[in-house]
Amino acid sequence: MSYGYGQPGQQQQAYQQQQPQRPPAPGVDQNWLWGVFQNVDKDRSGQISAVELTTALSNGTWTPFNPETVRLMIGMFDRDNSGTINFQEFMALWKYVTDWQTTFRGYDRDNSGSIDKNELRTALTSFGYRLSEKFYDILIRKFDRQGRGTVAFDDFVQCAVVLQTLTSSFQAYDTDRDGVIQIAYEQFLTLVFSLRS
Numbered sequence: 001m002s003y004g005y006g007q008p009g010q011q012q013q014a015y016q017q018q019q020p021q022r023p024p025a026p027g028v029d030q031n032w033l034w035g036v037f038q039n040v041d042k043d044r045s046g047q048i049s050a051v052e053l054t055t056a057l058s059n060g061t062w063t064p065f066n067p068e069t070v071r072l073m074i075g076m077f078d079r080d081n082s083g084t085i086n087f088q089e090f091m092a093l094w095k096y097v098t099d100w101q102t103t104f105r106g107y108d109r110d111n112s113g114s115i116d117k118n119e120l121r122t123a124l125t126s127f128g129y130r131l132s133e134k135f136y137d138i139l140i141r142k143f144d145r146q147g148r149g150t151v152a153f154d155d156f157v158q159c160a161v162v163l164q165t166l167t168s169s170f171q172a173y174d175t176d177r178d179g180v181i182q183i184a185y186e187q188f189l190t191l192v193f194s195l196r197s
C-alpha cells in the first residue's frame with residue numbers, strides 16, 4: 001500500500017490533471033447562458049450573490065447546496081473581488097460546475113446520486129491521490145454532511161477543492177517530493193492562515 005504522492009513509480013503531479021478549471025468551451029451558447037444568468041440573478045442587480053448561487057445550484061437531494069462549496073467557487077471565479085459574480089465570471093463558473101457534474105456522474109458508478117467510499121477512492125485515485133483506507137473513512141466522515149455514509153455532489157466538490165488546496169500548500173514545502181515535510185511552528189501557522197479554504 002502506498003501513501004501520499006510522489007512515491008517511487010507513481011506519477012507526480014497527476015492530481016492536477018483532472019481538476020476542471022478551464023475557460024468556457026467555445027461551443028457554449030452565450031445567449032442561452034445569459035438567460036441562465038438572468039434567472040439566477042433574482043434581484044436583477046447584474047451580479048450573482050452567494051445566496052442567489054446557493055438557491056440556483058442543486059446537489060441532487062432536497063437539501064440546500066453546501067454554503068462552503070459556494071464560498072469556495074465564488075472565491076475562485078470572483079476575478080474583480082467584488083464578492084459577487086458578474087456575467088463574465090459566471091461563464092467560467094458555469095463551465096466549472098458542469099465539468100464537475102460530469103466528473104461526479106462518471107464516478108457515481110451505481111447511479112445512486114451520491115459517491116460512496118469505493119467510488120470516492122476510484123475518483124481520487126484517478127486524480128492522482130494515494131490515500132489509505134483510514135483516511136478515506138476520515139474524508140467520508142468530514143464531507144458527508146447528511147450522515148448517510150456517502151458524499152453528495154456539493155460535498156464532493158468541496159472535498160476535491162480542499163484536498164487540492166491542502167496538497168499544493170504541502171507541496172510548496174515538500175521540495176524533494178518524498179511526501180514528508182519538516183515545518184517550524186510559525187511556518188505551520190503561516191501555511192494554515194494562507195489557505196483559501
Ligand code: CA
Nearest residue numbers: 041045047048
Ligand atoms: Ca443579484
Ligand code: CA
Nearest residue numbers: 078082084085
Ligand atoms: Ca465579481
Ligand code: CA
Nearest residue numbers: 108112114115
Ligand atoms: Ca454512488
